Amino acid sequence: MNTKELEQKYELEVYPRRDIVLVGGQGARLFDDQGREYIDCASNVGVSNIGHGHATVAKAVYEQYLALGNCYSMFYNPVRARLAEKLVSLAPAKLNKVFFCNSGAEANEAAIKFARATTGKPEIIAAMRGFHGKTMGALAATWGPEYQKPFAPMLPGLKHVPYNNFEKLQAAVGEQTAALLLEPVQGEGGVRVGDRHYFQKVRNLCDDLNILLIFDEVQTGFGRTGTMFACEQFVAPDILCLAKSLAGGIPMGAVLCSDRISVPLKSHTSTFGGNPTACAAALASLKVIESEGLVEKAQTLGGYFLDQLRQIESQKIREVRGLGLMIGVELKEKAGPYVQQLMEKGVIALLAGATVIRLLPPLLITREQIDTVVSALKEIL
Numbered sequence: 001m002n003t004k005e006l007e008q009k010y011e012l013e014v015y016p017r018r019d020i021v022l023v024g025g026q027g028a029r030l031f032d033d034q035g036r037e038y039i040d041c042a043s044n045v046g047v048s049n050i051g052h053g054h055a056t057v058a059k060a061v062y063e064q065y066l067a068l069g070n071c072y073s074m075f076y077n078p079v080r081a082r083l084a085e086k087l088v089s090l091a092p093a094k095l096n097k098v099f100f101c102n103s104g105a106e107a108n109e110a111a112i113k114f115a116r117a118t119t120g121k122p123e124i125i126a127a128m129r130g131f132h133g134k135t136m137g138a139l140a141a142t143w144g145p146e147y148q149k150p151f152a153p154m155l156p157g158l159k160h161v162p163y164n165n166f167e168k169l170q171a172a173v174g175e176q177t178a179a180l181l182l183e184p185v186q187g188e189g190g191v192r193v194g195d196r197h198y199f200q201k202v203r204n205l206c207d208d209l210n211i212l213l214i215f216d217e218v219q220t221g222f223g224r225t226g227t228m229f230a231c232e233q234f235v236a237p238d239i240l241c242l243a244k245s246l247a248g249g250i251p252m253g254a255v256l257c258s259d260r261i262s263v264p265l266k267s268h269t270s271t272f273g274g275n276p277t278a279c280a281a282a283l284a285s286l287k288v289i290e291s292e293g294l295v296e297k298a299q300t301l302g303g304y305f306l307d308q309l310r311q312i313e314s315q316k317i318r319e320v321r322g323l324g325l326m327i328g329v330e331l332k333e334k335a336g337p338y339v340q341q342l343m344e345k346g347v348i349a350l351l352a353g354a355t356v357i358r359l360l361p362p363l364l365i366t367r368e369q370i371d372t373v374v375s376a377l378k379e380i381l
C-alpha cells in the first residue's frame with residue numbers, strides 16, 4: 001500500500017485531505033513525493049513562522065534530547081526556567097507568570113480554568129466566528145454548530161457575541177462573567193482584524209467590572225502580525241494563550257498570566273508541559289525570530305503582499321484584508337476550488353470559512369516568492 005492508502009486504512013477520518021504527499025520542506029518551500037515544489041502559504045496553519053527545516057532548531061532539539069529530553073515539572077529544569085524568563089520578557093509588562101502545555105486548545109482550556117478558579121465565576125464570553133480549539137472546554141468557546149453538535153452537551157457558561165461589536169458585548173456581560181476570550185485577529189473565522197477602538201473599550205469594560213481579558217494568540221503570536229504579539233497593537237490582556245509557532249514546529253503551548261491569576265496547587269498540570277526538548281526548540285526558534293528580524297519582515301512583507309493583492313482586478317474578490325503576514329482574500333463565491341487551483345500552480349494556501357483564501361506564509365518568505373503567489377492568484381481569479 002502507498003502512503004495515501006495506509007493513512008486512509010489506519011487513521012480515523014477527521015481531516016479533509018488534499019491529494020498530495022508532503023515529504024520535505026526548506027524555508028518557505030515544501031516538496032511532495034513526486035518531486036514537485038510548492039510555496040508554502042499555510043505554514044501548517046501558522047506553525048512554521050521560521051520556515052521549514054531550520055538548522056538552529058534542529059540542533060537545539062537534538063542536543064537537548066541527548067542531554068535530557070523530558071523532565072516533569074515537579075523538578076526544576078534550567079531550559080524551562082530560561083524559556084519562562086524569555087517569554088515574560090517579550091510579553092506585555094503585566095504578564096509575569098507562565099503555564100506550559102502542548103497545544104492551542106490546551107492553552108485555551110487552561111485559560112478558561114484559570115479564569116474560573118481566579119474569579120469563582122462560571123461565565124466566559126467568546127465571539128461569533130471565534131476559533132479556540134476542539135477539546136471540550138475550548139470547543140465550547142469555539143463558534144460553529146458544525147463543530148459542537150456531535151459532542152453536545154457543551155460546557156455550560158460559555159456565551160457568544162458578535163465580534164467587533166462593543167454594544168452587544170456590553171449587554172452580554174453580567175455578575176457571573178469571569179472572562180472574555182477573544183482573538184485580536186480572527187484566523188479560522190475569516191482573517192477578521194480586530195478594531196482597535198473596540199478593544200480599547202473592551203479593556204476599559206474589563207477593568208471597570210473586574211472581568212479578565214483573555215487573548216487567544218495561538219495563531220497571531222510570534223511575529224505573525226508584524227509585532228511579536230498582536231496584542232501590542234491592541235491592548236494588554238490578563239491572560240495570553242500561545243502555541244503553534246512557539247517552538248518552531250515542535251508541539252508546545254503556553255499561557256502567560258498577570259498577577260491577578262491564581263490557581264490552587266495541583267489543580268491544573270500536564271505531563272509533557274514544559275518538557276526541555278520543546279523548551280529548547282522554543283528558545284532556538286525565538287533566537288531565529290530575533291536574529292533574522294522576522295517580526296519586522298512580517299510587517300514590511302505583509303504590507304507589500306497586501307498591496308500587491310489589492311491591485312488584482314477581479315470581479316470575484318470581495319475584500320483583501322489582514323495584518324502582517326496574516327492575510328485573507330475574501331471572494332464572492334466559495335474559495336475551496338481556488339485553493340485547489342492554487343495548489344496545482346504550486347502554492348499551498350488555506351481556507352478560512354467558505355469564502356476566504358487565507359495566506360499564512362513563513363515569515364522568511366521572499367518578495368520574489370510573494371510575487372509568484374500574487375501572479376498565481378491573478379491568473380486563477
Ligand SMILES: Cc1ncc(COP(=O)(O)O)c(C=O)c1O
Pocket residue numbers: 045103104105106108131132133134183187188216217218219220243244
Ligand atoms: C486562534 C486559535 N486558537 C486555538 C487553536 C487550536 O490550536 P490546536 O490545534 O493546537 O489545539 C487554533 C488552531 O487553529 C487557533 O487558530
